[in-house]
Amino acid sequence: QITLKESGPALVKPTETLTLTCTFSGFSLSTTGVGVGWIRQPPGKALEWLTLIYWDDEKRYSPSLQSRLTVTADTSKNQVVLTMTNMASVDTATYYCAHRRPMPRGVNDAFDIWGQGTMVTVSS
């Protein structure tokens, strides 16, 4: 059974750096075709993709946020860590990590298992 859980601060101040950890079980990030994505959702708004790390450590980032995002994986701990710099009020959102259904990289990405999400508020 695959599970993912996000953890991190619920409140950050403007200009600070956010660090979120996705701890997962039930799969290995080393398995070909697998990936872990981060997606966020501001209150009352749509889903927004942030980043995706693949089984071979290749990483993709949202073009609009690429300069502020870093994603890393620690396969020994079954964790994926997202950092986002220079936080602002517009970054207030629920942040989800999700398991990419195993498939070749050249086809679409389907996120079949999601964490419960963690709400992050940016306020001074």
Next chain:
Amino acid sequence: SSDLTQDPVVSVALGQTVRITCQGDSLRKYYASWYQQRPGQAPVLVMFGYNNRPSGIPDRFSGSTSGNTASLTITGAQAEDEGDYYCNSRDSTGRQLVVFGGGTKLTVL
């Protein structure tokens, strides 16, 4: 703006059929995946690839693609199908980035 466009609001009478659409140039090359999100809950994958339903998703859900439009069809909509539906696929730039549509709020009357 998103590479994938969805109608913001769609309604359907209980037991009737509804189609939720997602438009984008990348859909000519890549399949869409579809997610259902109920209030206060994480999204759930309901369709991926060529009309593939994950385990546990009722067979009243089906998917299709024609040209630049992907569709999620619910045949015999139930009250529990009410919620927000999002499509996702790749971007249209060729960089193989992930994009989500703006979402469709489905109301079952």
